[in-house]
Amino acid sequence: MAALPKRIVKETERLMAEPVPGISAVPHEDNLRYFDVMIHGPSQSPYESGVFKLELFLPDDYPMTPPKIRFLTKIYHPNIDKLGRICLDVLKSTFHTPFLQTPTRLTRAGNWSPALQIRTILLSIQALLGAPNPDDPLANDVAQRWKEDEQAAIQTAREWTRQYAKA
Amino acid sequence: MATPTSSSPGRPSFLQADATLQRPQVNPVDLRALEYVDSYDHNLMCAICHSPFVYPVRLECEHVFCQRCVNDAMSHQDRDSRVYSITCPSCRRRIENRAITPVPKILSHILDDLRVKCPLECLGCPEVKARGDIQDHVNKYCAYAEVKCPSESCLLTVLRKDLDEQRCLHSVMKCEDCESSFMERDLEIHRSRHCEVGKASCPDCNAQVLLRDLEGHIECCPDANFPCNAAEYGCDFVAIRETLDEHLKMCPLAKLVPFLRMQNERLEAHEAALKHLRHKNSILETSLSTIQETLSPSANLIDAPSSSAADSDTGPFDSTAHHLLCLHESLREEVNRVSAAVSEVDAKASMMVMNESLRIKEDLSHANAVIGSMRMQLHWLMSARLQNQQRVAIVRAQSSGDGLGSSTDAGGSSGSVELPVRRLSDSTRQDTKL
Ligand SMILES: [Zn+2]
Ligand SMILES: [Zn+2]
Ligand SMILES: [Zn+2]
Ligand SMILES: [Zn+2]
Ligand SMILES: [Zn+2]
Ligand SMILES: [Zn+2]
Ligand SMILES: [Zn+2]
Numbered sequence: 001m002a003a004l005p006k007r008i009v010k011e012t013e014r015l016m017a018e019p020v021p022g023i024s025a026v027p028h029e030d031n032l033r034y035f036d037v038m039i040h041g042p043s044q045s046p047y048e049s050g051v052f053k054l055e056l057f058l059p060d061d062y063p064m065t066p067p068k069i070r071f072l073t074k075i076y077h078p079n080i081d082k083l084g085r086i087c088l089d090v091l092k093s094t095f096h097t098p099f100l101q102t103p104t105r106l107t108r109a110g111n112w113s114p115a116l117q118i119r120t121i122l123l124s125i126q127a128l129l130g131a132p133n134p135d136d137p138l139a140n141d142v143a144q145r146w147k148e149d150e151q152a153a154i155q156t157a158r159e160w161t162r163q164y165a166k167a
Numbered sequence: 168m169a170t171p172t173s174s175s176p177g178r179p180s181f182l183q184a185d186a187t188l189q190r191p192q193v194n195p196v197d198l199r200a201l202e203y204v205d206s207y208d209h210n211l212m213c214a215i216c217h218s219p220f221v222y223p224v225r226l227e228c229e230h231v232f233c234q235r236c237v238n239d240a241m242s243h244q245d246r247d248s249r250v251y252s253i254t255c256p257s258c259r260r261r262i263e264n265r266a267i268t269p270v271p272k273i274l275s276h277i278l279d280d281l282r283v284k285c286p287l288e289c290l291g292c293p294e295v296k297a298r299g300d301i302q303d304h305v306n307k308y309c310a311y312a313e314v315k316c317p318s319e320s321c322l323l324t325v326l327r328k329d330l331d332e333q334r335c336l337h338s339v340m341k342c343e344d345c346e347s348s349f350m351e352r353d354l355e356i357h358r359s360r361h362c363e364v365g366k367a368s369c370p371d372c373n374a375q376v377l378l379r380d381l382e383g384h385i386e387c388c389p390d391a392n393f394p395c396n397a398a399e400y401g402c403d404f405v406a407i408r409e410t411l412d413e414h415l416k417m418c419p420l421a422k423l424v425p426f427l428r429m430q431n432e433r434l435e436a437h438e439a440a441l442k443h444l445r446h447k448n449s450i451l452e453t454s455l456s457t458i459q460e461t462l463s464p465s466a467n468l469i470d471a472p473s474s475s476a477a478d479s480d481t482g483p484f485d486s487t488a489h490h491l492l493c494l495h496e497s498l499r500e501e502v503n504r505v506s507a508a509v510s511e512v513d514a515k516a517s518m519m520v521m522n523e524s525l526r527i528k529e530d531l532s533h534a535n536a537v538i539g540s541m542r543m544q545l546h547w548l549m550s551a552r553l554q555n556q557q558r559v560a561i562v563r564a565q566s567s568g569d570g571l572g573s574s575t576d577a578g579g580s581s582g583s584v585e586l587p588v589r590r591l592s593d594s595t596r597q598d599t600k601l
Binding site: 006 | 216217236239243257
């Protein structure tokens with residue numbers, strides 16, 4: 001394994017020394033680019049009091065490309081699909097959508113920047129739990145339900161949280 | 168918010184990769200991988216690599232990044248976008264002009280002054296240098312940098328500190344314990360840090376421990392003896408940890424340790440200050456004497472002979488005052504002698520003048536007498552002549568009755584007669600002159 005870039009060492013140290021409230025990220029001992037992440041559901045949201053497990057991997061060219069991150073805990077959310085993949089612009093490389101041609105749409109494609117870090121990404125995901133966005137969906141059926149009957153969708157999200165995201 | 172340095176206590180142990188056999192790259196030194204000793208302003212940290220800027224550049228939007236980080240970001244965006252424009256990683260502004268501007272020199276200087284540990288610290292180099300000097304340190308001075316083997320025929324490298332051995336350290340040797348082969352230069356490190364077999368017994372509990380763990384064992388050995396905290400101040404007590412704890416509660420010296428240590432520190436500080444002041448004082452004295460020399464070279468010239476005289480015969484005199492008094496006395500005598508001589512000369516001179524003037528007076532009166540007699544002679548001659556002329560005139564008037572004719576003749580004759588008279592008076596005048 002190539003030497004770990006100083007930036008990753010520093011980010012890890014800071015994550016351990018000054019953890020973000022409601023978020024923890026611990027690297028695997030055998031692969032320091034691989035993190036076990038826990039996010040507490042934000043209060044006043046259907047995910048309140050749930051603890052969600054995620055996996056986070058820093059690719060070789062991080063921070064030039066965004067970290068790869070996925071929910072391991074089942075979650076009912078319009079922007080997170082069955083496999084736990086997250087639809088969040090800051091998690092995609094800038095412009096990284098091969099079939100897009102016009103510059104106006106290019107800017108929508110991805111918003112990753114090497115100035116972002118694990119800490120800010122995890123905060124964005126926590127914020128996404130507090131503010132689902134069914135207009136930019138990844139899980140289409142969930143988004144559909146969210147738009148048609150928000151109360152019922154929120155109820156389902158609560159139940160899933162109680163069932164799968166036990167603390 | 169200060170950026171924590173890598174030595175922060177919160178560092179998980181598994182982040183401290185075992186780098187003992189893995190040599191850090193030192194040519195060129197990777198400035199991002201260095202360990203910064205002091206915490207630096209977080210504004211000096213590049214948002215991309217999270218290290219203090221290395222060769223920083225400025226984008227159109229005035230955000231600053233390392234040259235290399237910007238290049239990496241640009242090339243990634245190029246690969247992903249196929250459009251010739253990039254955005255700033257910090258503010259996402261579109262950067263049309265890819266020309267990057269250098270940053271003010273002061274920023275580079277601040278960055279170069281950040282203090283870092285030598286990248287070969289893991290091998291034992293204790294040096295801490297300014298970041299701008301670290302490459303120089305590694306290239307020229309670091310005792311743990313690799314340099315060519317002193318043996319002409321060997322193409323391998325040794326640590327600079329081993330150059331003193333003046334021989335090739337690359338012959339292969341076997342570890343006594345595990346039988347694996349190492350070059351001589353690596354054998355010691357292997358035995359003290361890595362060997363899986365080599366054992367040593369603890370000097371205190373006699374337990375057999377791996378050589379590489381010995382250091383750690385001694386620190387926590389229950390039978391290890393430790394001296395009292397006040398050992399350096401005279402307490403001889405030595406005991407195992409538990410007994411020592413008991414002793415520390417009783418030992419008066421141990422209680423004084425913080426106080427004594429503080430005193431020692433103060434003493435040291437004072438000594439250092441004193442040394443400094445002494446040095447300063449000597450400098451001031453030197454400059455003072457230089458100033459004196461330049462101000463009064465003449466005083467010095469006068470001083471010099473008298474002081475040398477004083478040097479030669481300081482012996483008999485108890486003090487400078489005494490010496491000065493003697494000097495004064497001798498000078499006074501000298502003055503008296505000189506004034507006597509002067510008055511003698513004066514008397515001689517006035518005597519001479521008097522004699523001379525007397526002689527001259529005599530001469531004068533003599534000359535006066537001569538002149539007087541000559542005047543008498545002249546008078547007598549003149550009157551004799553006048554009588555003669557009168558007599559002639561009377562004779563002429565008697566011989567011719569014509570007054571007119573006689574008058575013209577008388578005029579002419581009288582003129583011819585007067586000439587010798589004038590000549591006579593001239594001669595008398597010349598006489599008086601003499
Ligand atoms: Zn950088
Ligand atoms: Zn910018
Ligand atoms: Zn060094
Ligand atoms: Zn050699
Ligand atoms: Zn061995
Ligand atoms: Zn022991
Ligand atoms: Zn004691």
